[in-house]
Amino acid sequence: MTQPILQIDNLSKTFVLHLLGAKRIEALKDVSFTLGAGEFLAVTGRTGAGKSTLVKTVLQYHRPTDGGVVYHRADGTALRLDQLPVIELIALLDSEIGYVAQHLHVVPRVAALDLMIEAAPHHDRPRAEAEARALFEALRLPESHAALYPATFSGGEKQRFNLGLTLMRRPRLLIVDEPTAALDPETREIVIDLMARLKAQGTSTIAVLHDRLAVERLADREIVIAEGRLAAEHRVTQTEEPVA
Amino acid sequence: MATPLIRAEGLSLRHGRAPCADGCRALDDRADTAVCPRCGAVWALRDVSFDVYPGEIFGIVGESGAGKTSLIDILDFRAEPTAGAVYYGGWHDGQRPLHEASDEERRDLRNHALGLVYQNPRRALMMGMSAGGNVIERMLAAGERHIGQMRARAHGHLDHMELGDRMDVVTETLSAGMRQRVQIARALANRPQVLLLDEPTTGLDLSVQARTLDLIRKVQRELGLTVILVTHDWGVLRLLARRAIVLKAGRVVESGMVAQLMEDPQAPYTQLLVSSAL
Numbered sequence: 001m002t003q004p005i006l007q008i009d010n011l012s013k014t015f016v017l018h019l020l021g022a023k024r025i026e027a028l029k030d031v032s033f034t035l036g037a038g039e040f041l042a043v044t045g046r047t048g049a050g051k052s053t054l055v056k057t058v059l060q061y062h063r064p065t066d067g068g069v070v071y072h073r074a075d076g077t078a079l080r081l082d083q084l085p086v087i088e089l090i091a092l093l094d095s096e097i098g099y100v101a102q103h104l105h106v107v108p109r110v111a112a113l114d115l116m117i118e119a120a121p122h123h124d125r126p127r128a129e130a131e132a133r134a135l136f137e138a139l140r141l142p143e144s145h146a147a148l149y150p151a152t153f154s155g156g157e158k159q160r161f162n163l164g165l166t167l168m169r170r171p172r173l174l175i176v177d178e179p180t181a182a183l184d185p186e187t188r189e190i191v192i193d194l195m196a197r198l199k200a201q202g203t204s205t206i207a208v209l210h211d212r213l214a215v216e217r218l219a220d221r222e223i224v225i226a227e228g229r230l231a232a233e234h235r236v237t238q239t240e241e242p243v244a
Numbered sequence: 245m246a247t248p249l250i251r252a253e254g255l256s257l258r259h260g261r262a263p264c265a266d267g268c269r270a271l272d273d274r275a276d277t278a279v280c281p282r283c284g285a286v287w288a289l290r291d292v293s294f295d296v297y298p299g300e301i302f303g304i305v306g307e308s309g310a311g312k313t314s315l316i317d318i319l320d321f322r323a324e325p326t327a328g329a330v331y332y333g334g335w336h337d338g339q340r341p342l343h344e345a346s347d348e349e350r351r352d353l354r355n356h357a358l359g360l361v362y363q364n365p366r367r368a369l370m371m372g373m374s375a376g377g378n379v380i381e382r383m384l385a386a387g388e389r390h391i392g393q394m395r396a397r398a399h400g401h402l403d404h405m406e407l408g409d410r411m412d413v414v415t416e417t418l419s420a421g422m423r424q425r426v427q428i429a430r431a432l433a434n435r436p437q438v439l440l441l442d443e444p445t446t447g448l449d450l451s452v453q454a455r456t457l458d459l460i461r462k463v464q465r466e467l468g469l470t471v472i473l474v475t476h477d478w479g480v481l482r483l484l485a486r487r488a489i490v491l492k493a494g495r496v497v498e499s500g501m502v503a504q505l506m507e508d509p510q511a512p513y514t515q516l517l518v519s520s521a522l
Contacts, residue, residue, distance in 0.1 A: 018512035019519060060501065062508040086501050087246070087297055090486050107461055107483050108454040118465070 004072055005173055005204045006035040006058070011067035013057045013228075027053040028228045030067070035173075037072075040195075040205045042219035042236065050228040051208045052102070055175050058206070059099055060089055071097070074172065095121055098171030102178050104162040106150055112136075112161060113146035119168035128168070135164045138197075140190045156183050160191060167198070174198065174205045180214050192217050248295035249470050250319075250438065251338065254328035257289040257314050257494075275513075278311070278493040288314035290494045291328070298333070301464060301471040303481045303488030303502060305517065310491040312474045316442050318343075319472070320360055321350045332357065334437055355386040359431030363443035365423040368430060369415050375402060375426045376411040382433035401429040404466075405459055421452030425459065432463065439464070442474045457483060478506060478521040490514045 013028040028050050035041050043051045056062045058069050060081055069081040073096070081089060093099065106115055113132055120128035136146060139160040145153065150161055163179055179195065180188045192214050199205060199218065209215050215222060215236060224232040261284055264270065268280040271287060278287050289311045296302040306312050317323035319330060321342075329341030334357050335349070345353060362368050369378050379398035380391075388394055395411075402408050405425035410418065415426060424444065431439060444460065445453040461484060464471050475481055481488060481502055489499040490513065497511040509515045 015508070016510075018515050056507060061503045063504060063510065086487055086499075087295075087300075090501060105482060107458055109458045110461075 002036040002038060004034045005037045006072070007070040008033050008058060009068045011057055011069065012065045013053055013062055014065045026228060028057060031230045033223055033230065033233065035204055035206060037204055038202045039220050040199050040207070040218050042215045042222040043206060043208045043225060044210070044215060044222055045225035049225045051225050052177055054225060055177055055206060055208055059093065059175060071173070095169060096171055097173045097175065098166040098169055100163050100166045100176040100179060104150060104158045108151055109149060111147050112150050115150065116165060116168050119165050121169050132168060135167055138194050139164050156187050159183065160187070163191065172204060174203050176205065177208045178210065179207060180209070180211045188214070246297050247333065249298045249333040250296040251331040252292060252294050252328070253331070255289050255292040255315070255318060255325050255330065256287060256327040257318060257323055258326040259286040259288055261285050275495065276493060287494050292496055294489050294496070294499065296470060296472060298470055299468050300487065301473055301485045303485035304472065304474045304491060305476065305481060305488050306491035307476055307517070311494040312491060313442065316440055316474060319440060320358065321354060356434050357437050359436040359439045361427050361431050361439065361441045361444050363446050365427045368427050369423060371416040373415060374412045375407060375415055375418065378415055378426055379430045379433045382430050386434045398433065401432050402426070404463055405429045421448050421456060424448065424456055428460065428463070435467070437470060439469050439471045441471060443476070445480060446477065460484065478518060482506060490517070
């Protein structure tokens with residue numbers, strides 16, 4: 001394997017629900033895996049298996065109950081994300097590590113293009129606008145949508161826009177949760193193509209996927225989560241077939 | 245790693261009768277109340293610590309009575325901490341506790357370093373005065389005297405708040421959302437480094453709320469402001485802030501990344517607040 005970019009060691013997460021008499025829910029148990037630099041890893045499994053919990057625990061949106069997450073920076077330094085001061089973690093999540101959640105949360109009343117421009121890691125507005133417009137095109141979002149508020153977009157458009165917002169930051173490590181869910185076949189193809197291009201450019205990716213065709217088109221490796229545990233791990237033979 | 249612009253260390257604020265000799269240790273076992281069960285002293289804040297970094301929007305969350313306004317009062321010099329201290333990077337390089345500042349230095353800090361926006365605009369604005377007058381009044385308090393320059397700058401601040409055409413309109417006649425924006429323009433009058441927002445959108449219609457949030461965000465980015473946002477609204481918090489503390493009965497029950505506080509609240513009180521949010 002190439003140099004690792006992310007190492008997950010015995011990650012466990014138990015939720016304690018105080019409002020329900022301290023009921024404990026063991027959502028993740030001893031999950032370990034490594035993501036190589038430039039690798040595309042698909043996280044699959046049934047609904048409720050713990051896939052989203054896994055990526056959110058990696059990102060520290062959920063506090064791990066046990067285990068650790070090590071992120072290797074481009075300069076070779078290794079950072080324990082679960083031990084990093086919050087202010088440094090946020091800086092990392094705003095730059096090198098990009099997360100695309102299932103749902104879009106943005107400030108209302110700001111035009112889509114402006115939101116994208118603001119997401120750029122630099123302050124060169126003309127350059128950011130050109131990059132944002134290029135992403136709009138790559139995601140096949142109508143040009144007329146640039147001036148609209150994302151709240152007025154369709155579900156599929158919001159999903160693509162959400163991906164675009166994160167891509168504006170050009171993350172080294174991309175973590176996406178169901179990027180092709182609820183998309184029609186044509187739109188799904190657009191998203192898969194874009195993610196394939198990112199992969200070709202060297203972006204390391206962890207993607208929670210239900211979509212078998214997306215797994216086969218994009219993933220180098222697949223881990224299957226079942227009842228919070230790593231149930232299987234294997235290499236994926238990639239297909240070049242377009243999604244029907 | 246960046247240096248914090250504001251540091252609060254072990255802040256406590258006690259009201260009422262003298263405390264127990266041991267500093268009301270009995271309260272340590274009573275997380276649900278700010279009133280000492282033995283002596284009856286009220287601890288509006290108890291051992292509150294946090295750091296705010298330059299250019300960030302930092303959230304302070306909690307229900308009524310949690311101590312949010314007491315915290316603002318200390319930051320704005322309207323209350324003296326019973327124990328602990330606040331340090332501000334713009335004064336003696338953050339090495340001296342703010343409450344050691346003289347009256348004159350406090351006035352100077354309030355006029356130049358700090359802008360405060362209340363939930364109720366009536367607390368800050370003179371309703372019979374024009375919108376522009378309310379902004380200019382802050383400049384006069386800071387020692388400016390050139391009326392032409394002050395008017396031009398006040399117009400600029402109101403324009404930022406999309407109220408450039410209301411410069412000479414009497415504040416009383418403006419809508420609630422507009423008054424709130426006049427208040428923000430007034431808070432920005434002397435280009436402060438830090439903006440304290442105390443429930444800035446509570447009580448506003450949803451569309452007005454969205455517009456106000458957008459303007460706060462815009463002005464924060466453009467001016468590079470450091471913002472302390474006091475709110476009980478998780479929606480507002482998520483849209484504006486990245487880090488926050490949760491206060492209950494004067495104490496910090498939890499702190500962290502806003503996404504984590506909302507997705508995986510640890511403390512029973514935070515779980516209650518998050519699960520109660522609409």
